[in-house]
Amino acid sequence: MASADLLDTLTPMIVPAILPWIAPVQSGMQAVEARLRQAAADEHILLTAVIDGLLRAGGKRVRPALCLLSAGSFDADFENAVVVAAGIELLHTATLVHDDLIDGASMRRSAPTLNSTWDPDAAVLAGDYLFSRAANLVLQAGDLKVMELFVRTLMVVLNGEIAQRFSRWQIDRKEYYQRIYAKTAAMFVLAMQAPAILAQAESELLEAIVEYGHDVGMAFQIVDDVLDISGSIEQVGKPIGSDLRQGLFTLPAIIYAEANPDDADLLVVLNERDGNHPAIERLIEKVRRAGAVEAAMEEARRLAAQGQSALARLPDSVYVSGMFALAETVVKRQG
Amino acid sequence: MASADLLDTLTPMIVPAILPWIAPVQSGMQAVEARLRQAAADEHILLTAVIDGLLRAGGKRVRPALCLLSAGSFDADFENAVVVAAGIELLHTATLVHDDLIDGASMRRSAPTLNSTWDPDAAVLAGDYLFSRAANLVLQAGDLKVMELFVRTLMVVLNGEIAQRFSRWQIDRKEYYQRIYAKTAAMFVLAMQAPAILAQAESELLEAIVEYGHDVGMAFQIVDDVLDISGSIEQVGKPIGSDLRQGLFTLPAIIYAEANPDDADLLVVLNERDGNHPAIERLIEKVRRAGAVEAAMEEARRLAAQGQSALARLPDSVYVSGMFALAETVVKRQG
Numbered sequence: 280m281a282s283a284d285l286l287d288t289l290t291p292m293i294v295p296a297i298l299p300w301i302a303p304v305q306s307g308m309q310a311v312e313a314r315l316r317q318a319a320a321d322e323h324i325l326l327t328a329v330i331d332g333l334l335r336a337g338g339k340r341v342r343p344a345l346c347l348l349s350a351g352s353f354d355a356d357f358e359n360a361v362v363v364a365a366g367i368e369l370l371h372t373a374t375l376v377h378d379d380l381i382d383g384a385s386m387r388r389s390a391p392t393l394n395s396t397w398d399p400d401a402a403v404l405a406g407d408y409l410f411s412r413a414a415n416l417v418l419q420a421g422d423l424k425v426m427e428l429f430v431r432t433l434m435v436v437l438n439g440e441i442a443q444r445f446s447r448w449q450i451d452r453k454e455y456y457q458r459i460y461a462k463t464a465a466m467f468v469l470a471m472q473a474p475a476i477l478a479q480a481e482s483e484l485l486e487a488i489v490e491y492g493h494d495v496g497m498a499f500q501i502v503d504d505v506l507d508i509s510g511s512i513e514q515v516g517k518p519i520g521s522d523l524r525q526g527l528f529t530l531p532a533i534i535y536a537e538a539n540p541d542d543a544d545l546l547v548v549l550n551e552r553d554g555n556h557p558a559i560e561r562l563i564e565k566v567r568r569a570g571a572v573e574a575a576m577e578e579a580r581r582l583a584a585q586g587q588s589a590l591a592r593l594p595d596s597v598y599v600s601g602m603f604a605l606a607e608t609v610v611k612r613q614g
Numbered sequence: 615m616a617s618a619d620l621l622d623t624l625t626p627m628i629v630p631a632i633l634p635w636i637a638p639v640q641s642g643m644q645a646v647e648a649r650l651r652q653a654a655a656d657e658h659i660l661l662t663a664v665i666d667g668l669l670r671a672g673g674k675r676v677r678p679a680l681c682l683l684s685a686g687s688f689d690a691d692f693e694n695a696v697v698v699a700a701g702i703e704l705l706h707t708a709t710l711v712h713d714d715l716i717d718g719a720s721m722r723r724s725a726p727t728l729n730s731t732w733d734p735d736a737a738v739l740a741g742d743y744l745f746s747r748a749a750n751l752v753l754q755a756g757d758l759k760v761m762e763l764f765v766r767t768l769m770v771v772l773n774g775e776i777a778q779r780f781s782r783w784q785i786d787r788k789e790y791y792q793r794i795y796a797k798t799a800a801m802f803v804l805a806m807q808a809p810a811i812l813a814q815a816e817s818e819l820l821e822a823i824v825e826y827g828h829d830v831g832m833a834f835q836i837v838d839d840v841l842d843i844s845g846s847i848e849q850v851g852k853p854i855g856s857d858l859r860q861g862l863f864t865l866p867a868i869i870y871a872e873a874n875p876d877d878a879d880l881l882v883v884l885n886e887r888d889g890n891h892p893a894i895e896r897l898i899e900k901v902r903r904a905g906a907v908e909a910a911m912e913e914a915r916r917l918a919a920q921g922q923s924a925l926a927r928l929p930d931s932v933y934v935s936g937m938f939a940l941a942e943t944v945v946k947r948q949g
Binding site: 322323325326334377380381395400403405407408411412414417418421423426427431433434437438440441443444445479489560 | 659660715736738741750756761762770772773775776
């Protein structure tokens with residue numbers, strides 16, 4: 280695949296920012312893309328079409344890029360790293376399909392969701408199939424420990440999603456950090472740790488790369504949550520304030536609520552627990568205008584810098600420089 | 615666990631019939647039951663409660679019993695066979711949770727389904743979690759080939775379910791056989807083949823056990839489909855004729871339709887494609903009264919006998935005798 284084709288698959292807006300860190304793994308990313316496209320080629324024609332559509336819709340491919348950067352830094356086998364990277368991206372896609380179904384979301388990546396275009400039942404099965412296909416890809420690396428890590432990560436993600444269902448309309452910073460770990464950082468850790476296991480890296484180096492994955496994953500999700508509040512519908516590809524409408528208090532809203540516990544709209548929102556209540560719109564506006572957005576971004580930048588400092592414990596390489604640049608990009612992205 | 619407790623977990627009606635073949639693997643089945651109960655002990659309290667409830671509701675535990683019989687006949691490692699058997703039962707449970715959700719079913723095993731008591735969204739996540747936990751169990755056997763077979767089987771099951779969604783209101787015997795292979799026989803094959811792989815069985819023996827699993831699995835599903843037409847609500851634990859109401863022509867209905875292509879109710883049903891149309895009730899009654907039920911049972915008995923004859927290629931043992939008896943039970947069961 281030509282490099283221009285690869286770039287077509289990335290969300291156009293972030294391509295310029297992505298380039299500095301994607302450069303060292305560009306050929307690997309093309310191999311990942313080819314693996315992803317194969318992943319649905321030989322099944323029921325409608326399943327193939329749906330999965331192909333999901334993959335064409337793009338996404339930032341941050342997880343496979345991280346996985347390949349880690350593989351480069353540990354000199355892991357290229358082919359094995361590529362299938363693991365593709366498997367992680369497919370796992371991520373599977374969780375998005377079921378998330379959108381559960382949230383009743385109609386938009387993702389500026390495109391209609393599977394549950395809104397196909398039908399919700401088919402979205403259940405297509406998501407299930409993507410889980411199994413993702414596992415099938417990772418198995419091709421032939422490493423039981425990597426497969427165990429992959430499955431344990433999926434358990435963490437799912438247990439976190441179930442816990443989230445029972446923590447709506449609650450303001451709890453500790454619960455928020457647990458939630459974004461399960462939702463995002465756990466899979467970033469998987470992406471960094473799997474190649475280190477493939478390459479049988481020393482435990483000190485493994486710990487450093489796990490710390491980096493954790494910190495950058497947490498920062499990535501905080502930025503995502505900030506954009507849900509502060510962005511425009513064009514930037515995030517879905518309606519603004521959707522978290523709060525679903526009763527999920529993310530970091531900006533938590534910071535605002537902690538600073539303004541007696542805000543009248545906040546009290547109404549917590550009392551009514553109704554995503555369509557007019558007080559929700561007013562609360563979203565207040566969080567946008569307050570310093571809460573900037574304070575949350577400050578926390579994201581702190582985590583990204585902490586992740587960068589963990590990289591100092593790894594031997595210097597073009598791949599580690601790529602990780603360093605990626606941590607930078609994560610907290611600067613606009614969509 | 616005492617043997618009486620184990621029997622409590624089986625559907626009461628079929629316990630007497632099950633006893634002859636379960637005897638050689640009774641201690642293994644108790645170990646499987648213990649593993650299943652552990653499988654949800656350490657997660658979000660509501661997830662734990664839901665999975666425990668699903669497992670307590672019982673089910674026939676045919677797949678783990680088959681797996682243990684195969685393990686006994688090949689002298690596979692006991693602990694590894696137990697985790698694989700438990701993983702297969704959990705995989706089966708996961709597919710049921712999503713099936714019931716998709717079908718909008720409100721009853722299963724004479725009890726309310728998860729989607730009707732908890733909520734549909736939670737049923738998506740609980741099913742996903744069960745998939746990951748099932749994979750986690752099978753991984754504990756430490757065999758990559760077994761894990762590959764497990765994941766490939768899941769892909770077959772899911773691709774089959776998706777194909778089924780696009781084959782409603784069609785009378786196609788070939789498609790029916792493909793469908794019941796994907797739905798049931800593939801998992802029976804997994805249960806028989808996995809222990810043979812664990813024990814590194816010779817290829818001739820492996821082929822024989824795969825044939826047995828295939829044939830008994832096909833027979834099992836045909837009997838299930840016959841009971842859906844010919845049984846009582848007490849026997850099958852859910853409303854009668856539910857397949858046909860969903861547009862799924864199973865073997866008895868296919869046999870009836872092949873023999874009576876001009877039946878007025880049949881033509882209305884195929885034309886209207888409406889599960890609530892009064893012609894459906896009349897068609898179900900006709901299929902019940904015609905020789906179609908007996909002809910379908912004849913096909914199930916033929917397949918079960920074919921599976922039994924494959925067993926002649928295995929060294930004689932108490933486990934092989936158990937498999938022989940199980941093939942008998944499958945075509946005699948009433949629920």
